[in-house]
Amino acid sequence: MITERRNLIRTLLGGGFVASLAAFLYPVIRFMNPPSVSEASVNEVPGGKIQDLKPNSGKIVKFGNRPVLLVRVSETEWRAFSAVCTHLNCTVQYQEQRRQIWCACHNGFYDLNGNVVSGPPPKALDEYVARVRGDEVVISRRA
Amino acid sequence: MIRRPALLLLFLLPVAAPAKDSCVECHTAMESAPALKFSKDVHQRRGFSCADCHGGDRNADDQDAAMSKAKGFRGKIARAAVPQLCAHCHSDANLMHKYMPQQRVDQYELYQTSVHGKRIASGDGAVANCVDCHSVHDIREVKDPQSPVHPLRLPETCARCHADAAHMAKYKIPTNQFEEYRKSVHWAALAQRGDLSAPSCASCHGNHGATPPQVSSVAAVCGNCHALVEDLYSKSPHQPAFAAMGAAGCVTCHGNHGVRLPSSAMLAGDKSVCAQCHTADSPEGKAAVEMAGMINGLNAALKNSDQVLRQAASSGMEVSEAMLRQQEAHATLVKARVAVHAFRVTAVSQLAQSGLAAAAETRRAGENALKERDYRRMGLGVALLAILATMAGLWLALRAIERPPQAPAGAGRR
Numbered sequence: 127m128i129t130e131r132r133n134l135i136r137t138l139l140g141g142g143f144v145a146s147l148a149a150f151l152y153p154v155i156r157f158m159n160p161p162s163v164s165e166a167s168v169n170e171v172p173g174g175k176i177q178d179l180k181p182n183s184g185k186i187v188k189f190g191n192r193p194v195l196l197v198r199v200s201e202t203e204w205r206a207f208s209a210v211c212t213h214l215n216c217t218v219q220y221q222e223q224r225r226q227i228w229c230a231c232h233n234g235f236y237d238l239n240g241n242v243v244s245g246p247p248p249k250a251l252d253e254y255v256a257r258v259r260g261d262e263v264v265i266s267r268r269a
Numbered sequence: 270m271i272r273r274p275a276l277l278l279l280f281l282l283p284v285a286a287p288a289k290d291s292c293v294e295c296h297t298a299m300e301s302a303p304a305l306k307f308s309k310d311v312h313q314r315r316g317f318s319c320a321d322c323h324g325g326d327r328n329a330d331d332q333d334a335a336m337s338k339a340k341g342f343r344g345k346i347a348r349a350a351v352p353q354l355c356a357h358c359h360s361d362a363n364l365m366h367k368y369m370p371q372q373r374v375d376q377y378e379l380y381q382t383s384v385h386g387k388r389i390a391s392g393d394g395a396v397a398n399c400v401d402c403h404s405v406h407d408i409r410e411v412k413d414p415q416s417p418v419h420p421l422r423l424p425e426t427c428a429r430c431h432a433d434a435a436h437m438a439k440y441k442i443p444t445n446q447f448e449e450y451r452k453s454v455h456w457a458a459l460a461q462r463g464d465l466s467a468p469s470c471a472s473c474h475g476n477h478g479a480t481p482p483q484v485s486s487v488a489a490v491c492g493n494c495h496a497l498v499e500d501l502y503s504k505s506p507h508q509p510a511f512a513a514m515g516a517a518g519c520v521t522c523h524g525n526h527g528v529r530l531p532s533s534a535m536l537a538g539d540k541s542v543c544a545q546c547h548t549a550d551s552p553e554g555k556a557a558v559e560m561a562g563m564i565n566g567l568n569a570a571l572k573n574s575d576q577v578l579r580q581a582a583s584s585g586m587e588v589s590e591a592m593l594r595q596q597e598a599h600a601t602l603v604k605a606r607v608a609v610h611a612f613r614v615t616a617v618s619q620l621a622q623s624g625l626a627a628a629a630e631t632r633r634a635g636e637n638a639l640k641e642r643d644y645r646r647m648g649l650g651v652a653l654l655a656i657l658a659t660m661a662g663l664w665l666a667l668r669a670i671e672r673p674p675q676a677p678a679g680a681g682r683r
Contacts, residue, residue: 132671143664154653157585158646191582191589193596216600231603233497246494248464 173206173256173263184220184227187265193217194254194265195227199238206254206265207240213247227251290327291335292319306407315368322346322354349389351398352380379478395436402426418476420465424450427470446470449527457530468494488518495519501610533568536609537561556614563621564609567602570628571595577635584642591634598627 168190179185184197186209193209197220207227209217216231226243227236234245241250255266296304296319307313312321320327324341326334336342346354356377358364365374380386380399388396400408402418409416417426428447430436437444450456450470458467473482473490482490488508492499502508502518511518517525522535522542534540536557543557578595581588601624608616 136671139667143660147660150656154649157649188589188593191592193593210596214603215596216603217597231497231600231607232495233500242466245496248458248462248466 170264170266173204173265176258176261176263179263182222182225186217186219189254189265195220195251196256196263196265197227197238204256204258204263205238206256207236208252208254210251211247212242212249212251213245218251288316288318288327290318290320291330292323292325292327295332295335303406309407309409311408311410321358348394348398349392351400352377352386352389355399376477379475383475383477383479384481385479395439397430401430420467420469421459421463423469423471424456424459446526449524453526453528454530455528482517485512487520491519497607498610501607501616505610505612507612531606533561533564533606536564556612559614560609560617563617564602564605567605567621567624567628570625570632571598571602574598574628574632574635577632577639581635581638581642584639586638586642588635588638591631591638594627594634595631598624598631601627 171187171189171194173179173187173196174185179196179198181198181200184195186193187196187206188194195207195209195218197205197207199205207218209219211218211229211231211234213229213232213234216229218227218229218234218236220226221228221235224235225238227238227240228234229236229245229247232246234247235243236247236251237243239250240253242248253268255268257264257266293304293307293313304319307319318327319325323346324343325336326340329335329337329340334340336344359372360374360377362374365372381390385396385398389398404417411418413419414421416422424447431442432444432447434444451460455468458464459469471479472493474480488499488502498519508518511521523529523531535542537543538561541557543554547553547557549555549558574595578588578592582592601620605617605620605624608620611617
């Protein structure tokens, strides 16, 4: 009777030890060999204080590891687009004089809806949502 | 429930019946191909009938009356008469406004200036007229992917004549344009990536006013899309030199229909296009090699830092700032490739230096992230060993407790 109880306790202890070891080693192995991560899943980023960007100007904002162009069209109107040119992935910028988005690499132009105006870009820029929240602009992905 | 007077009114309402078209009725019954195809034609959908082009009376049931010369029946339209017939409606702004308000009405005018239009006017009926490109009896809108002039199908439509050696023999022009075009970077963009804005035949030659770009206008044609390159080229020493030689700008180095993806191999090496005019030991030849070296160096540096950054990112390290910077460095490479068209070493070297500095910076960021990863891994390894040693010690201690106490030596002897 005593021997049986001792065997049972030994089995439980041994099993518990092996299970603990596995539970301990699994995250270690996963840490050493993590899955490939393509892009940080960011859904919203702050675009800065309202007063920091004057009307008819733009700036590049980091959205995960992608650049986004935030444009203050007027006192109250804000727009945001992917800052990656659809031609050869150069970073675009806002041109105040023409009130258009410009890619310096091949002189491609986009309008303030992200549509191609001229140059080699094959398609429009992806649009993001720019909203004013308090005294800050917030950029988020389109639903 | 509908009351009786109201029910009566329903019967009195005129019913909108489709317009009668005896041509389609009879010719469909005869299984005539044009009539069978006509149901897919944009003109049929807009209410036009065979009689609008061929004349006759669509309302007459009698064959002779329907195809009466007195009613303007023309029968089969002569090839040379097709453009004028189409222009009867398509050059009428008031009429076109009712159906397609945004469509241009100068197609016939342009056609008359084209090589096709001039030849047809001089009595050559074998050249392309409207129906050769737009089809006949099943004409679709250009935006319809089944239309032969839809951007994805246009090159094949032009090639039906222009790749036919027998058909083109009397015009003494090459027939390899389509074959070449299918090897080009433009075809890859159009057909493989489905980029409908990629240039096809009509983008450079025009459509209704189709004419080959002249030597002096080639750069302007390419500059429609490659505006910055055209600007650099027009200010470069090559522009006046090519003009004096009668060489056609961009085409001299890049070719025309078979434009390949440009690379630094065009500047130096076995496939150098510069070597066609400049010897390797001339200042220009040396400049080309120098520019190629800068671009290759920047390209290699960027690939190197790309690899380090990818490795760091896949190890779970935060390198998004460096990746953003790396994107700017890649843009510098693109700009350096464009700057080659200024044909000045300094124009390329400024960009190459800036790109190399950015690539070195991002590589350092990636390497630091990898060092940090290794440091964390080492810490984890040390902690793991300590925990394993503790567990082993506990296990040994448990075993020692469980072992039955040994009887002292000589205890059984009395």
